[in-house]
Amino acid sequence: MTTAPAVPTTHAAQPRRGWYRRNEIAITPWLFLAPGILFFAAYVIIPIFQSFQVSFYAWDGLGDLADTGTFIGMGNYRELAGDRNFEISFWNNIKWLVLYLLAIPMGLFIALFLNQTVTGIRLYKSLFFFPFVISQVVVGLVFSWFYLPSEGLLNTVIGLVGLGPINILGDPTYATYGIIAAGLWPQTAYCMILYLTGLNAVDPEQIEAARLDGAKGWKMLWYIIIPQLKPATFIAFVVTIIGALRSFDLISIMTNGGPFGQTRVLSFYMYEKALAEFGFRMGYGASIAVVLFMIMLIFIAYFLWSMWRDERAAR
């Protein structure tokens, strides 16, 4: 059949490989990723686009969107622009995002304080970590009892120094700050754990070198320790931002959005408009969700960019 070559072929001995074998290196990672991608698409990516779609409709959420929904274009967004409750929720979200970041420095200082070897330090560390272990619902209940206007511990304590009584959760000016303070308790513990792990990785030689150069106290902290804690700070920042945006459960337990809607955040307002007892406005709820998504997108973009930058630097 073939003209016999003078030189024997080099790969004649090898059996013919299958398509998968030939593309193994390229295919395998995707196979492993497939279940994750599939579920992520079904439960996260596709619903995001569906929310965008629903936000252009007036729809009560009962029955099928195509049958019972009416397309109203930007109508929901126009209404949002003049909705005072939306405005209040939006600014509350901003307050949460800014004040929740206090968890990072507080966590750092508790971590520095606990980063020493004395008898029973493990016990102290676990006590500080305790609030993060218990459920947010329990944290919310504990704090709402703590804040109770007549019997609460807070008013008893400030009563001793002649202040109060103050009804934190019943007063629209303080209620949101009261809930944020409750949320900071477990969040600080979380940041503390991240920094404790980070402190273990601080290079002792650098500290020694800095000490020889005469650095101590704040200078040591600022120029030697904190730069080495950068990975921990980044993770703490990520989890704190996520925590601030997930504030739903604390609000639901402590004030139920009240008094008269002054402690709502966007996610809670969306829930009330679209899903709760009197909420039959799926389209309006979806438009709130889209706005919330846009806010999150700022942070998501920043996180992705900074991870991409780190990865490139590592190569």
Add this chain to the structure above:
Amino acid sequence: MRSILTALAASTIMTGAAFADAHALSGDMRIVSDMSNPAPRAVMEGLVADFGEMHPDLNIELEIVDRDGWKGQIRNALSSNPPDVINWYAANRMMPFVNAGLFEDVSDLWDEIEGLDSVKGALTIDDKQWGVPYTYYNWGLYYREDIFAELGIEEPETFEQEMANCQVILDSGRKCYAIGTKFLWTAGGWFDYMNMRTNGFDFHMELARGEVEWTDDRVRETFANWRKLIDMGAYIDDHQNYSWQEALPFVANGEATHYLIGNFAVAPMRDAGLTDEQIDFYQFPAINPDVEMGEDAPIDTFHIPAGAENKDAAREFLKFVTGADVQTAINGPEVKDGDTVTKPGLGQLPVNAASAVEDDEFLNQGFEMLTENATGGIAQFFDRDFPAEMAAAGMEGLQEFMVFPDNLDDILQRLEQTRQRVYAE
């Protein structure tokens, strides 16, 4: 003793009836009930047990969910894997589900059941009936009789007397009205009465149907009357922090004397240690002598989801709970021997005209008030008469008014904006 006997008699009649029309029901039946407070819970469990005895081949699964939680869960329950029987409320509250085709048309049952004609309207939408009532209850001012006696004051008939009483109560270092507005609806009850007494039942319904502006002077007059009480300091402080249950101890401890609430509050008051000599009840006094007295008397209902699987059994259950004897038995007062409940009861009023109202101080008074002294008309309740979105915005505004009465103008403007949008759709 007498109640136990009637209970026994009632249950014998029930079993008797069971043999008469025992269709062979079989398969599974799933009931989701929102009767989660202790007394109603016992009633619901009793109902299911009795019905199960009548139909031994039927496997009944009863799931009791938190009453306030159910209000948010019902829509999911109706659309995915719906149960066979659920609890809900009459009038406007069932409208969205009826419109979306999620409730079963049970008009056929209404042809068979007798004695429910008086409430047929509240369960009718588009000339069809979408559920059956099992109980209703009066609202009114429940008060501490013993404190009234101690202060030498009596049940008032006019608003002036009410305020004069309240001044005496305030001077004795107590508050007049306990209320917990954390979940908002309790403030709706106060508005219902203030508005019905100031402008009459018909005006109240016009407002509910969106035919009157919230900025109308008559509405302002209602708020002006209400404000008189708020300015006196008649309400307990910090009510925005409490649920209605959390505000009960104020009455039980004698820190507040009144509670404007439905008759369902009597059972927990008794549980809190108050005897019938200590609590009593009167109709909300007249404010404007020219208007007839209107009353709130909400109806609670059973429905069959359109997607139910065992509709035969569900229909049979709905017929069972509306029967005159069953209604008599479940609506009676709860009877207790120490801490053990010997006869569960809702302590409310039966809807079936052929049922008897059991002999109980509060049920008798409430029934008399509704049949003889509510000539203006009977309303369902703020959150059932007003469309969902108007009710939500309205109750939030009412709570704000109770805490900051000075914000009234702003609140009314907002409610008017909401009204214009909600009713235009």
